[in-house]
Amino acid sequence: MQTVNLGIVAHVDAGKTSLTERLLHATGAIDRLGSVDAGTTRTDTGEIERRRGITIRSAVAPFRVRDRQVNLLDTPGHSDFVAEVERALGVLDAAVLVVSAVEGVQPHTRRLMRILRSLRLPTLIFVNKIDRVGARTDELVADVRRLLTPAVAPLGTVRAPGTPGAAVRPQDPGYADRLAEVLAEHDDELLATLVDDLPPDPGRIDEALRAQTAAGLVHPLLFGSAMSGAGVPELLDAVAALLPPSPPAEPAPRARVFAVERDAAGERVVYLRSYGGRLRARQRVVAYRREPDGRTTATRARITGLDVAGATADHAGPGTLTAGHIARVTGLTGVRLGDQLGSPAGLDGRSHFPAPTVEAVIRPVTRPGRRRCTPRCWTSRTPTRSCGPGWPRRAARACSSTARCSARCWRRRWPRRTGSRRTSDRAASCTWSGRPAPAGRWRSSGTASSARSASGSSRAPGSTTAWRWNSARCRCRSTRPSRRPPGPPWTRAGTVGR
Template sequence: MTTTPSLPLNLGVLAHVDAGKTSLTERLLFEHGALGALGSVDAGNTTTDSGELERERGITIRSAVAPLTLGGRHVNLVDTPGHPDFIAEVERALGVLDGAVLVVSAVEGVQPQTRVLMKSLRRLRLPTLIFVNKIDRPGAREEGLLDDIRRGLAPYVVPLATTYAAGTPAARSLPLPLAGRHSPAELLAEHDDLLLSRYVDGPAPAEDEVRAALARHTASGLVHPLCFGSALTGTGTRHLAEAVATLLPSPAADRDAPASGTVFAVERGAGGEKTAYVRLFGGRLRARERVVLHRDEPGGGAARVSGRLTRLDVVGDDHDDDRALSAGGIGAFRGVPGVRVGDRIGAPDPGRPVFRFAPPGLEAVVRPAEPGRGAALHAALSALADEDPFVRTRTTADGELSVLLHGAVQREVLAERLRREFGLAVEFAPVTPVYRERPVASGEAVRELGPGPDGFWATVGLRVDPAEYGSGVRWARETEWGALPRAFHRAIEETALGALGQGLYGWEVTDCVVTLTRTGYAAPLSTAADFRHLTPLVLLRALDRAGTRVYEPCRAVETEVPEDTLGAVTGRLAALGADIGGTWESGDRWTVAAEIPAGSVQELTAALPGLSGGEGALWSRPGRDRPVRGLPPRRARTDGDPLNPESYLRFLAGR
C-alpha cells in the first residue's frame, strides 16, 4: 500500500440544516480560486446546489463534488445533505470521504442533527474538523459554546482560534498559539505521553511538534481541531483552510492494485443517459474500459451489471477524457446504463465500511393528480430509482402504484421533482408499514409431468429452507444443469424468485434457500410457459408446508435527552411499542437505545422536541425485523393466489 502526498483529499462538509455549510463551501471555492464569483443560498446561485429545487428550498438534497486547491493540496469538496430525511445520502457520502468538516452555528449551537452527524463521524473514526460559523450574527457566542460542543458532540476539542466582537458585524477570528503554557493544545498531553513529559519535565514542545501531534491524533479520530469564523464575511475561513491542508491525513491507496471503488451518486441527463460518480480506492480506470459493478440487493443477495465506459472525467482535471482516474480520486463516468448508487467496482476496501442499503420499512400509494397518467408516473419513478437505491415501487392489488419513503420532507421533495422534471402532479396516501415473511422450517413440493387439471407439460420439484437472518434469497440446484433446455431452467429460476414477492400472507419472503430438486419435460409438448406457470404453484405449496412467520420492520434508535426528561421519553417509547435495550449517562444527558416499529419513528420524531424541551436528539438506522405480535397482517395478492389452484388458473386464463 503506497501513501502519496499528491493523492486528492476527499473532504465532506456536514451540518444541521441552516448552519451554513453550503455557504461555507461556496466561500472556500471562491477564496481559493475555484470560482470567479461568490454565490449565495439566498440568491439561489450556489455552485453545489445546482438543482432548481435545491436552490429554491435552500437545502441540499443530493451530494455534489467541487474541486479546489488548499495549501498546495488537491481537495475534492463534497457538499452533503443536512436534513434528517436525507441522512441516507449522508451515510453514502461518508463511505467515500477521507475527512470531514462539521459546521456548527455560533447562534443556534449544537442542534439535534449535529449530534446525529457527529455520532456517525465518530463511529467511523473519520478525521473531523469543527467550524463554528456565523460568529458575526446577533446572539453568536464563544463562551459556553465550547462547553456545549464538548458535552454534546465530542469531549476532545482543540480550539485553533478565538473570537473578537462575536455577535456583531465586526466579529473576527483570531488564531491561538499551539505551544506554550495554558495553550489549547495542552489537551493533547492527556493522550500523548511524549508531550506530557515535555510539559512536565521540559523543555516545552515547539509549535511544529505540537502541530505534528495534533495531526496524528486528528487522523485517528480522537481529537477535533476547531475554528471560528463566518462564511458570510470570510473571517476564519483561511484558518480552516490551513487546518485542512496541514492536519487532515493523506489517503492511502495502491494505484497498482486491481481497480476498486464505490459509486456514491448518479445523475440522469436530459437525454436519459446516466452519469455515475465513483470514488476509486485502488487501481486505475480509463475511458473505453469495460467494468463490472457488484451490488448488494436491498433484501439480501447480490447482483452485478457491466458496461464499457464511453466517457470518464476526473474531478479537478481539465484534461480530456482519455486521462485515467487513479486510486484516491473521484471521477464521473458514462456507459453503464444499469449503474446504481452503492454499486462497487472490484472487491470492497477492507478498511472502509460497507453500507448495505436496507429498504425503508414504510410505503405509501402515490397517484397522479390527472387521470390517465399512471404509466407516465411509473416510468418517472423508475427513472428516479436509478439515482436512489431507496426508491422502490410496486403495483398493489387495486392496480395502484406504491412507493417506499423515509419521511415527510422526502415525500414533498419527491412530489416536487415529479412535477418539475416530469410534469406530473401527484398525491400520496398515508404511509403504512412494509412487513416481511421468513420460513420457519423446511418444506418441499413436486408436480410431476403429465396431463392434469392444469394442463402443464412440466415436472418441477422445489424445496424451501430457512437461512440466516439478513442473507436474503439464494437459489440452488440438486438437478443437473443440462437436464433441461437452458430456457426452461431460466423460466423456473426467474419465476420462483419472483413468486417469493408474495408469501403465505402476501408479503415478500426473504432469508431462505430455494432448491430445485426435480425437473422433467416432454419434447415437443413442453414450453417455457409451462414451467413459468407451474413454478408458482409448486413454490407456494412448498412454502405452505414450511410455514412462514410475518415480521414487522423496525429501526434501531438512540435518543439523547436531558436527565429530567428521561422518564417522559422512555414512557413514550414504551407506548409506541419499542423494545428498550439500555440507557446510559453521558454528562448531563442520557442516551436511550431501543428498537421501534418503523411506522412509529415519525411519531417519535415529532414528539421528541416537546418531550425533551427541544434539546433531544434522535439517531436511527435500519434495525432487525421482529415477529409481529398478535395476528399477522395480510396484504391483498396480485398473483392470482397460487395457494388456490382454481383461482390461480382463472387468473392465468384472464391475462
C-alpha cells in the same frame, strides 16, 4: 500532487453551502460568489434546491490549496436526506462539521458527530456565523465538549463576536499550554512534559496535533463566518496542514458508486471514487453488488464517458481515473448506488446511521361489519363465507370477463337470465379429459340456500334450485374477450348478494 476528498456535514441551516461557496471563491475555483437565497450557488443545481435554498443531493466541487487537490462534497443537512450523507461518508478522507454560533449544537449535529467518531474519520469543527447577533464562543466550546466530544482543540479566539466586525484573533500566549493538555490524553511524551512542569516544544505540539487529527482522536475547532469570509483562510490552512491525504493506491482496481443522477439530456450519470487501478472511457468493467440476503452478484457494463473532477497537468488525464480521485461517468446503466467496480472488497452493506424509531406502515382497512373477500371470490366469481354483503356487484366491476377461472369453469362466467336450463354453453367451453364435459356433471344441491356454502355455487336461470358445477379437472379454455357479464344469478330475490 496529493488528493483529499473532503465532505462538509452539518445540521440544516448551519451554513454548509455558503461555506462551500466561500472556499471555492477564496481558492480561485469560481470568480463570482454565489448566494443560497438567489439560487446561484455552484453545488445546488436542481430546480427545487435553487427555489427552496436547500441541498438535496451531494455535489462535488474541486479546488486546490497549496500542494493539494481537494474534492469538496457538499451534503444535505435535512434529516430526510440523510441517505445522501451516508453514501458520501463511505468515500471521504476527512470531514468538516459546521456548527452555528447562534443555534449551537443541534440534534442532527450530535448524530453526525457520533457517526464520524465511530468511523474515526479526521474531522475539523468550524463554528460559523460568528458575525450574527447572539453568536457565542466560549459557551459554545463548552457545549461542544459536553455534547459532542471532549477531544476538542480550539485554534484561536474571536474578537467582537455577534457584530458585523467579528474577526478571528491569533493564538494568545496560553494557547500552547491549553493545546498540550488536550493532546497529552493520547501522547505520553507530552504528558510527561506537563507533569514535570516543563514548557512544551511548539514543534512537538504541531506534530502531535497533526498525527492525532489524522487518527480521529482530536478535532481542531476553528471560528469564522461564511458570509464575511472571516476565518476562512485559517480553515484552508488547517485543511492543507492537518488533514491526511488519500491512502496509497491499492494493487487491484476498485471504485465505489456513491451518487447517481440525470443530466439535462436525461442520460444516467454515475459518480465514482477510485481506490486503485485505472479506469478509462470505452472500458468494460464488472460491477459487484451486495444483495439484501447477503449474496454478492456481478453485472457487466461499459464506460462510454469519463470526466475526472479537478484533473490537473500532473494527473493521468481527464479521461483516466486513478486512485484517490472522483470521476463523473456515463454508460453504466445497470449500476446502482453502493456498487463497486473491479473488486467486491469492502461491500459490507452496513448502515452508518441507526434505523428510524418511527416509520409509516400501510395496512388495508376493512369497513365495519364487512369482511374481506378471499382470492377465490375474485377468480371464480362465486361467493364464499368470507365475502361481505354487496360483494357480487364489486366483483363484476373489478374482474375482467377473461379472468382465469378456478375449479369452477364456464365460458360466460355468468348464466344468462333468459334461456333454457341446458348447460351446453358451459359444457362447450370446458374439457373433461380431452372431451366436452357431459351435461350430467351439473347436479342439484337441493335448495337455493345451499348457494351460501363456502365452496360456492350458481343457480340455473329461471329455476329455484341451486346447482353446483362438479369439475375438479375442468379447465377454462375461453380467451376471447367478451362484453361485460350480466349480474350474477344470486343477486335475485332470496339469494346471496342482497
